[in-house]
Amino acid sequence: MDIMWGLLATHLRFHIVGAFTVALGVAALYKFGVAEPRKKAYAYFYRNYDFMKDFEEMRAGIFQSAK
Template identity: 75%
Template sequence: MASRALAKPQLRGLLAKRLRFRIVGGFIVSLSVAAFSKFAVAEPRKKAYADFYRNDDSMKDFEEMRKAGVFRSTK
């Protein structure tokens, strides 16, 4: 029977090699999450606010609430 010698494990530089991989992976994941949140959350929210204020008539809303009796100090 022939016995095979096991390969020696890499110990020198192992931490640096793994950290390099994990830092690059973490950077890529964080950039993708930031881009997703910008384009899936922030941009639609900005558009919704712009659409709301484009068609908003605050004086009309105030008059409707005044007629409904919401405000006690105005007549």
Template identity: 65%
Template sequence: MTSSSLTKPPMRGLLAKCPQFCIIGAFAVSLQAAALSKFAVAEPGKKVYADFYRNYDSIKGSEEMRKAGIFQSDFGM
């Protein structure tokens, strides 16, 4: 009868190694999420606003809103 011995699991330093691995992983994931939100949401939104206001005429816009009944002012136009 032969007995095969199993290798012992690494127990020394395990308590210190696991949280360190999780903290590094969480930091990496948070950096990726921040970069994704900046480049996929914020930058395109800034570009859309810049394109809109580049050719926006506020007088014309207020006249259109007044004619549509959305914008009501007491100053009379």
């Protein structure tokens, strides 16, 4: 019985630290692998975006009833 004394607490401490480390790693990978490139892509798109030109193209095709 002495072997099992504190076994749960020891395992929980190890697994909680491991889970926290993995969660931080996944969050950092998502931030730098997905979120930052997406923000840069949106910034680049809207830096050069001409909404009137896009509207004129849509008006000629999709929005034929808009004058």
